[in-house]
Amino acid sequence: MPLDKIEKKILSGKRITPEDALDLFNTDDIYSLGRLANHVAVSKNGNRAYFIQNHHINPTNICVNRCKFCAFSRSKGDNGAYELSIPEIIKKLRAKNSDISSHKPGNKKNLRTPVTGYNPTFSEVHIVGGLHPDWSLNYYLDLIRTIKTSYPNMHIKAFTAVEIDYFSKISGLSLKNVLLSLKEAGLDTMPGGGAEIFNSRIRKSLCPEKISGSKWLGIMETAHSVGIKTNATMLYGHVENYKHRVEHMQKLRNIQDKTGGFQAFIPLAFHPLNTKIDGAKYTSGIDDLKTVAVSRLFLDNIPHIKAYWIMLGEKIAQLALIFGADDLDGTIIEEKITHSAGALSGIALTKKELVNLIQKAGKVPVERDSFYMPVLN
Ligand code: V47
Numbered sequence: 001m002p003l004d005k006i007e008k009k010i011l012s013g014k015r016i017t018p019e020d021a022l023d024l025f026n027t028d029d030i031y032s033l034g035r036l037a038n039h040v041a042v043s044k045n046g047n048r049a050y051f052i053q054n055h056h057i058n059p060t061n062i063c064v065n066r067c068k069f070c071a072f073s074r075s076k077g078d079n080g081a082y083e084l085s086i087p088e089i090i091k092k093l094r095a096k097n098s099d100i101s102s103h104k105p106g107n108k109k110n111l112r113t114p115v116t117g118y119n120p121t122f123s124e125v126h127i128v129g130g131l132h133p134d135w136s137l138n139y140y141l142d143l144i145r146t147i148k149t150s151y152p153n154m155h156i157k158a159f160t161a162v163e164i165d166y167f168s169k170i171s172g173l174s175l176k177n178v179l180l181s182l183k184e185a186g187l188d189t190m191p192g193g194g195a196e197i198f199n200s201r202i203r204k205s206l207c208p209e210k211i212s213g214s215k216w217l218g219i220m221e222t223a224h225s226v227g228i229k230t231n232a233t234m235l236y237g238h239v240e241n242y243k244h245r246v247e248h249m250q251k252l253r254n255i256q257d258k259t260g261g262f263q264a265f266i267p268l269a270f271h272p273l274n275t276k277i278d279g280a281k282y283t284s285g286i287d288d289l290k291t292v293a294v295s296r297l298f299l300d301n302i303p304h305i306k307a308y309w310i311m312l313g314e315k316i317a318q319l320a321l322i323f324g325a326d327d328l329d330g331t332i333i334e335e336k337i338t339h340s341a342g343a344l345s346g347i348a349l350t351k352k353e354l355v356n357l358i359q360k361a362g363k364v365p366v367e368r369d370s371f372y373m374p375v376l377n
């Protein structure tokens with residue numbers, strides 16, 4: 001369908017079809033696509049663009065799955081394999097100035113000057129890691145309990161559906177009981193990782209050991225049913241095509257119609273360095289912006305689209321704010337997954353830098369909590 005017809009449909013409040021989404025991906029009229037996506041974003045979230053003061057922690061990179069696109073994971077005993085104890089994680093959450101620095105691949109020097117006097121106050125910790133062959137569910141329950149005891153006001157967003165499935169396997173508990181025991185320990189919400197691309201042929205070629213797309217979706221449905229809100233992601237720019245992206249988003253839209261439990265959708269731009277994907281390349285800026293815009297237009301039932309600046313780079317993430325995204329994510333502080341695969345972004349941004357990026361995009365910065373409620377400073 002031509003873009004003007006799709007536009008009429010959207011402006012009259014009608015839901016677009018997967019065929020329409022495919023036509024949007026195939027358009028060369030990037031300006032009209034962006035304008036339309038921005039219109040929808042503004043109708044949902046006003047002129048606001050959100051950010052959060054958060055801290056990412058990856059407890060281990062040792063993983064029994066070795067997905068081809070993942071440059072972060074190691075096998076036990078490999079060079080660079082690491083595991084963090086619970087006290088080490090607690091210590092990391094007391095981030096100091098010296099932690100707020102940027103790393104650029106291939107450059108031994110920090111290109112961003114550490115910010116002096118920066119005293120971060122995180123409201124959220126984001127925890128995801130490898131599937132460790134020897135750790136038990138108790139490690140994870142203790143970790144969550146200890147963080148809650150040490151930082152009672154900290155929101156804990158932790159564990160992808162892939163990890164939840166693994167915890168069920170190693171503990172013998174049902175998926176629902178794993179989720180309930182984590183919730184009881186203090187888990188608040190879950191991130192959207194591990195979704196990759198749902199198409200089974202592509203998924204098997206990229207990550208044969210990983211749970212299937214339908215399993216991922218089923219775990220998210222269970223999480224929503226026990227009152228755990230989650231995010232959803234899509235890894236794009238590797239070997240999939242536009243049809244696979246639309247198929248992926250359609251599955252998310254269907255679940256969201258049933259549960260309403262997804263808070264945000266995050267398109268994750270594939271990074272090629274140190275991966276096992278033949279001929280892998282970085283995504284283009286146009287593809288990044290198209291993917292943000294189409295997701296805003298197609299996922300009419302997901303309230304927020306996140307432009308994860310770590311993967312998009314600060315500049316494309318800023319542009320994404322006028323192409324349908326309404327959230328930049330956060331301060332991050334420590335990022336390993338994308339930086340192992342050649343991220344061109346820094347590893348941390350200060351609140352001031354996030355506010356500046358948002359304001360220069362003509363949007364109103366709103367510091368949020370983990371449920372998108374404004375944080376009053
Ligand atoms: O699941 C792995 C992806 C994800 C690569 O929910 C890669 O708020 C690009 O899910 N190139 C983890 N991506 C990150 C994630 C996330 C990040 C920020 C916010 C939230 C949220 C979730 O990273 C993995 C995988 O899909 N990933 N390797 C790579 N080479």
Ligand code: SF4
Pocket residue numbers: 063064065066067070072073129130131162207210
């Ligand atoms: Fe393990 Fe996750 Fe990396 Fe796959 S993407 S190898 S599951 S850490």
